Amino acid sequence: MSLELYITQQIINAISLGSLYALVAIGLSMIFGILRMTNFAHGDMMMVGGYTTLVLQTLGLDFGWAVIVGIALGGLAGVIVERVAYRPVRGAPEVTLLLTSLAVTYILENLGILIFTSSGRNFPLPDWMNSAFQLFDGQITFTQINLLTVGLTAVALGTLGWFVTRTDLGLGMRAAAEDMGAAHLVGLDVNRLIVAAFAIASAFAGLAGILWAAQAGVVEPTMGFTPLLKAFVGAIIGGFGSIAGALLGGYLLGALEVFIVAFLPSEVSPYRDAIVFTLLIAFLLFRPNGVLKRVQEVKL
Amino acid sequence: MSRKQSFLIVAAGLALPALFSIWAPALMNDYFVRVLTVMCINALLVISLGLANGFTGVFSLGHVGFVAVGAYVSGVLSLTDANKANYLPDLPAWIAAIHLEFLPSTLVAGVVCVVLAFLVGAPLMRLSGHFVSVATLGFLIIVNVVLVNSDTYTRGARTFTGVPLQTTLPWAMGWLLLGLVVLARIIYSPKGRAWRAVREDTIAAQAVGIAVLPTRLSAFVIGSFFAGVGGSLYGHYIGSFSPASFYFAYTFSLISMLVIGGMRSLTGAVVGVVVVSLLSELLRNLERGFDIGIVSVPPLYGSSQIVLGVIFILIMIFRPSGVMGDLELSLGRIAALIHRGGKETKT
Amino acid sequence: MPERAPDAPGAVVGKLPAEPLLEVSDLRVNYGAVAAVRGVYLSVAAGEVVALLGANGAGKSTLLRTVSGLTRPRAGRILLDGHAIHRLPPARIVRLGVAHCPEGRRVFGTLTVAENLRLGAAARADRAGVAADRDRIYAMFPVLGERMTQPAGTLSGGEQQMLALGRALMARPRVLLLDEPSLGLAPLLVRQIFRTLAELKADGVTMLLVEQNINLALDLADRAYVLRTGEVSLAGSAADLKADYEAVAAAYLGARP
Numbered sequence: 001m002s003l004e005l006y007i008t009q010q011i012i013n014a015i016s017l018g019s020l021y022a023l024v025a026i027g028l029s030m031i032f033g034i035l036r037m038t039n040f041a042h043g044d045m046m047m048v049g050g051y052t053t054l055v056l057q058t059l060g061l062d063f064g065w066a067v068i069v070g071i072a073l074g075g076l077a078g079v080i081v082e083r084v085a086y087r088p089v090r091g092a093p094e095v096t097l098l099l100t101s102l103a104v105t106y107i108l109e110n111l112g113i114l115i116f117t118s119s120g121r122n123f124p125l126p127d128w129m130n131s132a133f134q135l136f137d138g139q140i141t142f143t144q145i146n147l148l149t150v151g152l153t154a155v156a157l158g159t160l161g162w163f164v165t166r167t168d169l170g171l172g173m174r175a176a177a178e179d180m181g182a183a184h185l186v187g188l189d190v191n192r193l194i195v196a197a198f199a200i201a202s203a204f205a206g207l208a209g210i211l212w213a214a215q216a217g218v219v220e221p222t223m224g225f226t227p228l229l230k231a232f233v234g235a236i237i238g239g240f241g242s243i244a245g246a247l248l249g250g251y252l253l254g255a256l257e258v259f260i261v262a263f264l265p266s267e268v269s270p271y272r273d274a275i276v277f278t279l280l281i282a283f284l285l286f287r288p289n290g291v292l293k294r295v296q297e298v299k300l
Numbered sequence: 301m302s303r304k305q306s307f308l309i310v311a312a313g314l315a316l317p318a319l320f321s322i323w324a325p326a327l328m329n330d331y332f333v334r335v336l337t338v339m340c341i342n343a344l345l346v347i348s349l350g351l352a353n354g355f356t357g358v359f360s361l362g363h364v365g366f367v368a369v370g371a372y373v374s375g376v377l378s379l380t381d382a383n384k385a386n387y388l389p390d391l392p393a394w395i396a397a398i399h400l401e402f403l404p405s406t407l408v409a410g411v412v413c414v415v416l417a418f419l420v421g422a423p424l425m426r427l428s429g430h431f432v433s434v435a436t437l438g439f440l441i442i443v444n445v446v447l448v449n450s451d452t453y454t455r456g457a458r459t460f461t462g463v464p465l466q467t468t469l470p471w472a473m474g475w476l477l478l479g480l481v482v483l484a485r486i487i488y489s490p491k492g493r494a495w496r497a498v499r500e501d502t503i504a505a506q507a508v509g510i511a512v513l514p515t516r517l518s519a520f521v522i523g524s525f526f527a528g529v530g531g532s533l534y535g536h537y538i539g540s541f542s543p544a545s546f547y548f549a550y551t552f553s554l555i556s557m558l559v560i561g562g563m564r565s566l567t568g569a570v571v572g573v574v575v576v577s578l579l580s581e582l583l584r585n586l587e588r589g590f591d592i593g594i595v596s597v598p599p600l601y602g603s604s605q606i607v608l609g610v611i612f613i614l615i616m617i618f619r620p621s622g623v624m625g626d627l628e629l630s631l632g633r634i635a636a637l638i639h640r641g642g643k644e645t646k647t
Numbered sequence: 648m649p650e651r652a653p654d655a656p657g658a659v660v661g662k663l664p665a666e667p668l669l670e671v672s673d674l675r676v677n678y679g680a681v682a683a684v685r686g687v688y689l690s691v692a693a694g695e696v697v698a699l700l701g702a703n704g705a706g707k708s709t710l711l712r713t714v715s716g717l718t719r720p721r722a723g724r725i726l727l728d729g730h731a732i733h734r735l736p737p738a739r740i741v742r743l744g745v746a747h748c749p750e751g752r753r754v755f756g757t758l759t760v761a762e763n764l765r766l767g768a769a770a771r772a773d774r775a776g777v778a779a780d781r782d783r784i785y786a787m788f789p790v791l792g793e794r795m796t797q798p799a800g801t802l803s804g805g806e807q808q809m810l811a812l813g814r815a816l817m818a819r820p821r822v823l824l825l826d827e828p829s830l831g832l833a834p835l836l837v838r839q840i841f842r843t844l845a846e847l848k849a850d851g852v853t854m855l856l857v858e859q860n861i862n863l864a865l866d867l868a869d870r871a872y873v874l875r876t877g878e879v880s881l882a883g884s885a886a887d888l889k890a891d892y893e894a895v896a897a898a899y900l901g902a903r904p
Binding site: 168171172174175178179181182183184185186187188189190 | 715716717737738741742747749753754755756757758762765766767769770814818
């Protein structure tokens with residue numbers, strides 16, 4: 001296979017993986033931007049989305065509807081978690097919020113194990129999803145799942161962009177993320193904004209979970225753990241707290257991971273995750289505000 | 301109270317548990333001895349975890365990474381030659397030639413962790429707040445990946461087995477007592493007060509000239525020494541383990557013990573270990589299903605973890621300083637209570 | 648002659664209206680362990696401009712923040728038109744008609760001028776009124792109209808102050824709280840800001856103004872209070888206070904005249 005074709009295939013893979021990381025990273029950044037907390041339980045919204053879609057399909061619901069409900073339930077799960085576990089400790093020191101989110105993820109993952117057992121369940125896909133486009137004599141494969149991933153991500157991002165720039169709620173969220181005190185002063189209903197942020201962020205994570213399950217073929221209770229951490233790295237690289245940064249960082253990370261496996265010697269591949277987290281530490285130390293230059297800085 | 305009196309009280313406070321641990325196997329059955337041993341190991345890990353956080357405000361999520369390093373380093377060094385040949389055939393000759401007894405291998409594990417902690421801590425302790433926590437979590441993951449991929453030294457993801465079962469209750473108790481004494485001396489010394497100032501208000505502390513970075517680094521390094529020791533104790537207690545034994549589940553277990561018992565005192569850490577261990581045991585028994593009168597509750601595996609998590613969150617909401625709060629049950633205070641009690645009965 | 652601060656509430660100070668629009672009674676506010684406001688009585692009548700003077704740390708900003716709901720008082724009451732507001736969340740207080748133009752301006756730097764103004768009306772539901780007010784503010788501050796689509800962070804200090812003021816006015820407040828509008832601005836800009844405030848006063852806007860620049864404050868205000876270490880140490884009509892400089896200085900610093 002020629003180099004260009006190989007690279008093209010890897011670009012397709014990178015975009016597919018990067019979309020997932022971007023979706024999760026955007027949610028993480030939104031929540032950090034408005035609440036200054038790192039929500040470790042964010043990854044479990046992926047699990048909620050994945051399992052919901054799985055269960056609904058086994059109950060006979062159409063794939064399309066199952067996906068929509070899965071996304072919605074992911075969003076709802078995030079709203080519930082915020083109301084029950086995070087709102088009571090709002091205003092507490094950062095460490096308390098972080099620990100609370102650790103406890104939430106612990107509970108949710110064990111809940112998943114309790115209900116679905118710890119082994120994975122096959123994620124059913126409708127027949128038309130199991131085909132692929134073969135280009136250049138079959139040297140490049142562009143699967144329906146790739147298409148679904150890219151398509152749904154684009155729709156999600158477009159919707160978010162419209163929401164954030166054109167609606168009052170979106171404007172309020174941007175204001176609160178920049179200066180919460182001033183947001184109170186102009187009379188914004190901050191609780192509503194936070195709930196909205198969690199709903200959107202968790203819905204995105206739910207979508208990411210569904211797409212992840214589609215790509216991997218299985219759903220299991222701990223599926224969100226590693227993607228969450230990776231998305232976190234992506235968000236930091238792009239600039240934590242900024243949606244644009246998370247978007248960029250998610251795709252950069254996807255590209256990086258694919259690059260490591262595809263172009264570096266095979267002895268290095270198993271150390272892919274170690275490399276990613278070393279990169280995280282490097283960014284935290286030397287470029288905590290990410291690759292983008294931002295108007296306001298995250299205090300480190 | 302005179303110096304001699306306080307010295308005697310401390311000595312008694314240490315000697316009693318030590319003697320108890322030696323006689324325990326004769327006094328109680330094997331199951332309880334094992335439970336106590338695990339509790340001592342966990343207590344050592346929890347107080348060393350709490351050191352960096354409680355006294356400098358840095359919450360390290362990578363503590364268990366050092367525990368893993370301690371377990372593997374001491375494990376490799378104490379395997380018998382036969383086991384080494386069996387399980388780690390490709391081990392470099394110079395390592396294979398080393399065979400250490402329990403105490404030396406534990407000490408080496410501790411020292412290796414100290415060196416590692418310096419390397420990792422020097423850059424990381426500059427970060428603040430929860431970014432340190434995230435960075436140390438990254439460290440945990442890196443350790444995990446490296447262990448899984450270093451087949452020649454660790455058998456990779458497969459079970460590492462054959463470690464001699466040398467951790468008895470006296471050893472575990474002994475190390476715990478040593479850890480308590482060392483940490484108590486540090487925390488309640490003038491230097492320790494400086495450290496606590498760093499936690500309360502970093503900026504104010506810097507203003508009075510307390511250097512933040514060396515303080516945090518010292519706490520991190522000392523904590524990691526005992527983490528390595530604890531790892532060795534754990535490895536020699538359980539005999540076989542894998543990288544997965546030292547990952548997120550164990551991390552959350554230790555954190556919950558620290559948080560529930562109280563992050564601000566040594567007593568809190570120990571209390572937390574006891575409470576969480578007992579609670580886990582009790583809940584695990586209930587997991588298998590039980591009957592209340594005519595109602596029969598089916599087995600719910602994993603529910604004990606969920607209950608633990610819920611308790612954790614309730615503590616965060618209603619009593620973030622844990623069961624012990626800010627209280628410290630020092631030997632001095634116990635002695636004073638006894639002293640006062642004795643006086644009252646006399647009159 | 649300006650009178651010394653009354654020891655008992657309800658004492659007549661200068662010219663007092665029968666029913667004040669904003670009334671603060673025995674307010675006590677803590678900042679952590681420190682008592683920042685220790686039993687303050689003050690009132691503002693509709694259409695009045697009342698100045699709040701005092702040295703740094705006297706509790707002026709804390710008082711304003713408590714009125715707008717950012718801080719909870721330990722004790723005491725704040726009444727807006729007879730309605731108790733001291734336990735309400737900030738958003739509710741804004742909806743009831745209190746707008747706070749904070750110290751340091753605090754505009755949303757990454758958002759445009761137009762978006763900042765829109766946010767000022769976040770608590771309002773009447774679209775037509777909002778649009779009309781927006782046009783009025785652009786008329787009052789033409790420079791904001793020129794920079795409508797620029798991020799607020801790119802504006803100069805004086806322009807940001809105008810934006811902050813405009814944003815507060817977008818709430819069509821019954822009471823406008825102003826915290827140090829002259830802070831960090833060149834004298835020319837400060838005079839411009841105060842000219843605008845005078846226009847607003849002529850329009851009938853009620854204001855409670857915290858200000859370090861005593862002369863400008865007393866020129867604008869009808870009445871004034873001097874705070875020292877959390878208590879009112881002097882109160883009276885602005886004219887009286889202007890005439891007795893020594894009494895004001897004493898009230899600031901605490902020396903017995």
